[in-house]
Every structure is written in structure tokens, then in C-alpha cells.
Amino acid sequence: MKFIHIADVHLFATPDAEYEWGPGRTKEIEDTFEKVLDDCNSKDVDLLLIAGNLFDRSPSVDDLIYVDEKLKRLEKTRTVMLTGSKDYIPEDSESSRYKFSSRTVMLTPGKTTNAFLRGINTCVTGFAYAKPEYEDRILEEIDPGREDAINILLGHGGDKRHMPFRKEKLASKGFDYVAMGYITRPVHILKNRMAYAGSPEPLGPNDIGRHGYVLGEVTDQGTSITWCPIARRNYIDMSVTMSPDLSPEEISKTLEEKLLKLGNENIYSIKLRGFSKDNTGFDMTRIKSRYNIYEVLNMTISDDDEKMLRTENETNIMGSFIREVTENYTLSESVRSKALRYGMEALIMAGEER
Numbered sequence: 001m002k003f004i005h006i007a008d009v010h011l012f013a014t015p016d017a018e019y020e021w022g023p024g025r026t027k028e029i030e031d032t033f034e035k036v037l038d039d040c041n042s043k044d045v046d047l048l049l050i051a052g053n054l055f056d057r058s059p060s061v062d063d064l065i066y067v068d069e070k071l072k073r074l075e076k077t078r079t080v081m082l083t084g085s086k087d088y089i090p091e092d093s094e095s096s097r098y099k100f101s102s103r104t105v106m107l108t109p110g111k112t113t114n115a116f117l118r119g120i121n122t123c124v125t126g127f128a129y130a131k132p133e134y135e136d137r138i139l140e141e142i143d144p145g146r147e148d149a150i151n152i153l154l155g156h157g158g159d160k161r162h163m164p165f166r167k168e169k170l171a172s173k174g175f176d177y178v179a180m181g182y183i184t185r186p187v188h189i190l191k192n193r194m195a196y197a198g199s200p201e202p203l204g205p206n207d208i209g210r211h212g213y214v215l216g217e218v219t220d221q222g223t224s225i226t227w228c229p230i231a232r233r234n235y236i237d238m239s240v241t242m243s244p245d246l247s248p249e250e251i252s253k254t255l256e257e258k259l260l261k262l263g264n265e266n267i268y269s270i271k272l273r274g275f276s277k278d279n280t281g282f283d284m285t286r287i288k289s290r291y292n293i294y295e296v297l298n299m300t301i302s303d304d305d306e307k308m309l310r311t312e313n314e315t316n317i318m319g320s321f322i323r324e325v326t327e328n329y330t331l332s333e334s335v336r337s338k339a340l341r342y343g344m345e346a347l348i349m350a351g352e353e354r
Helices: 022-042 061-071 167-171 248-262 285-290 303-312 317-326 333-350
Strands: 002-006 047-051 078-082 104-106 112-117 122-127 150-156 177-181 187-190 194-196 212-219 222-229 235-242 267-276 292-298
Touching: 002 022, 002 177, 022 047, 022 061, 047 122, 047 150, 047 177, 061 104, 078 112, 078 122, 078 150, 167 187, 167 194, 177 187, 177 212, 235 248, 248 267, 248 285, 317 333
Parallel strands: 002 047, 047 078, 078 104, 122 150, 150 177, 177 194, 235 267, 267 292
Antiparallel strands: 002 212, 112 122, 187 194, 212 222
8 A cells, every 4th residue: 555644734824924925825835735746646656634724724615625626636546634733623623524626535523533444454543633732742632543554643732732742652553554744854764654744745844854754655564754855845944154365246146056956946044154244244145136035144253253252251160261372372373363263152152151
């Protein structure tokens, strides 16, 4: 049985709305979801697992109709989904009674239920959200739903307010695979047995790294999973080291070369580090006009900053370090200067001066 596991799609979300590229992100999230459906067809997938937060809000009936129409594109793939902390559906609401016309089962909100798919001899069991939070260890109490079948646990959560669990406890239950949602970055919890899929499309600057879905297969030999990147964009943290020896033009050229290599479709948070004669003089206007720059953090140390740090930190660890380096006459002046500046930067980053 071949499956794709996704979670935390967050349809209708509007990340980075205040940025130039923001208005298109909602459509990109939708497009990436549709790419997952295309891959279900092209890769001959039997089962699509959606582990919560398909929507960025508690879905209305119209929202469910919207996604039901998309799921009709699946040629052979069955879908089992549950609601999560964002797209929870209150019990006895109109949305909780919605009947999908596609080959989709939405697990009943507010209780442990399962779906047995006879054609692929697979039982998917899970607890769908009927409210935003559940502090009990609900997932640890769920057992495989059917003997002599492939058993999959579909779950959402993992912190103290959203179904906390111990991975050892879930692993001991005997599920062939545990498909988790809630964490928006992919995490392989237990080799080939348990994973967070992460968001197919990243949702903010904390979602660094590649995003996509889990492709898995259960055979008589066991379960195997692989990671498939699919995101339209990625958030990337980039660090640029400044130096008094480099002109602003040289630094800009180096930075643009890095950005060009990584791709202008990605979204960047840039940290300026190191030392400069004047840390207010570096102009990012040209680069911001050409690339998607989420933020620029100027963490450089100027000549004036260095003098102030020397004065303010005479009695602490930074002051001790400064004296040790400046009084070490076995080092050349240039080496002593570099050691002093890089050491000061490291202490500032570590917060040791406090």
C-alpha cells in the first residue's frame, strides 16, 4: 500500500501579507496542495493522509465543498483526514455533518474513530479536533483498529496543550505508521515509523529549510518512507560577514552572488555580522528591490561600538577577554585586532556580557 502523508497545509492563510510578495502566497499554498494531488495520481498512490490543519480556520460547509471538488481529481487515491488545532470543527455543527462526494473520509471530530478501507486492507485511526486544545494524552490511549490489516495512526499535536505524547509509547502500540501534524517543519521522529510531515508550503520565517510531503509504502517487509520536496518557495536564513577591509560595493556584490545562486523565488532573512567602520552605512535598497528580503538584522560592531564595549565591560568576562588579548604581545597587531573583534562578537552573541 503506497501513501502520501501531508499536514498543516493552511489553505486560506495569508503569510507575509504586508510584503510585496505576500498577496500571492495564499494562491501558492493552494497551488502546492494541488501539486500534491497531481503527485498522488502520477505516483499511483493508494492513500492520502491529511494530519490536521488542512485549513487555516475552522472550515465552513463552503470551505469543505471547495476542497471536496479538488479531491475529486484523485483518480485512484482514497483520502482520510482529520481536523487539527486551527481547522477544528465543533461537534454537532453543520460542517461536522458534511458528506464528501469525493473518495474522502473525515474522521468524526471530538472522538476516536477509524476508517477501514477494504480495497487496500488499511485501517486509519485518529482523534479529530472539535476544539482548539486538548491537554490529555489522548494519542497514547489509541490502539490499532483492526487485526490482519495495515494500521495507521493519524494524529495532530505534541506539546502540552495539544495532545502531548511520548514517542516510545506510540511506537509500542504496533501501528505500521504514525502520521503526525501540528509542527510545520518536517521531523522524522522514528525511522520509517513515525513522522511530522510539516507544511507543504512554508508559512513564515521560522519554517526554514525545504518543505514537502512524506511518501511511504507498507509491504510485507515493513514500512519505508522518503521525503519529497515540493514547496514553491523556501525561507532561508543568511549570514553576511562584514569587514572594515571590504567596501560596501564588495559586500553587496558577494551578497548578490549568494542570493542569485540560491534563487530569487525564495524569501531571505539576512544577518549582517562582523565589523565595520560605520555600521549604519550599508545600503540594502538595491538588493531589496531584486530579492524577497523578509528582514535585515544589523549585528555588526562599528569602531564606536567597540570603544563603548571596552568601557562598559571592564569588570566582566568581556573585559577580561579584552585585556588578555590586548596584552598578548606574542601576537602580531593584525592578528590581535582580529582575535579581539571576533571574540567580542562571539561573547555578544552568547550574551556573556550580561
